Structures are given as C-alpha cells and as structure tokens.
Amino acid sequence: LQEQNWGKVKELDRLTGQEEASARYNNMSPQYWYNPTYDAGWLWDGMTVHSEVTQHLFSKVFLNYNMFQPAVTIPVPVFVGLGKYDYVIPYTLWEPAYESIPDFTIKYFEKSGHTPQLEEPDKFNQALRDWLSALSK
Helix, strand or coil, X not given: CHHHHHCCHHHHHCCCHHHHHHHHHHHCHHHHCCCCCXXXXXXXXXXXXXXXXXXXXXXXXCCCCCCCCCCCCXXXXXXXEEECCCCCCCHHXXXXXXXXXXXXXXXXXXXXXXXXXXXXXXXXXXXXXXXXXXXXX
16 A cells, blocks of 8 residues: 555655645555554644755654664653554564653553554543553552
C-alpha cells in the first residue's frame, strides 16, 4: 500500500502548504495507523503549516533523532500508551525507558498504531484515568 502511495509522489510535489503536509502524512498512513487506509486528513483541518519549520524538523531534527540518547532520568511518574501497530516508533523500542524512568507505566493497545488516543479512545481514556486514579491513592 505504501509503495502505491509513493507512486503518487509527483502529484504531491504539485501541492503546497497544508494540502502538501496532509497529503504526505496520509501517504505514510500504513506506518502510523492500525487501519493502513485511514484518511487522517481531518487532523490537518485548520492547522497552519510552516513549510520551512516542517522541512527542518523532518529533514534535520527527526532524521537521526534517538529519544533515549542521551539517557535521562525522569523523577516523576510517566504513563505511555503505545499501539502495537506503530511502525514509526514501535513499542519494542521503549525498553530502554524502563531503566531510566523509575515510575514508568506502559499500556499497549492492540488495535492502534501511532495514536491510540484516537484509534481506541475509550480504552485509552480508561487506561489513563485508571493510572491517574492509582497515583492519587
């Protein structure tokens, strides 16, 4: 599916601004969403896209970014909800965080990609409420 989407790159090159950002993101849907044909265009509605900033982030900052280097210690409780079908930041990469975050809670969502809060909102919200409730005890 992604190969088919990449075949449309020439069409994407004709777009600018918000249209381009939305189309490029949707082009990569198989990496982000449990449903690889999901149209996430609505996420871009009303969003102002600054192409220079976006280009810098995706071509420089995120290109070689490693979220666990340098290792940091986070002294507060952390909740992370991860989709099993996230191919951008797979759940399997989170193991190093267990060591550097003393109070680390991880919840896996079986029918989600990169955004379990959107793909499984009821389950995500309940997991977050349960975690917050446990903190207040």
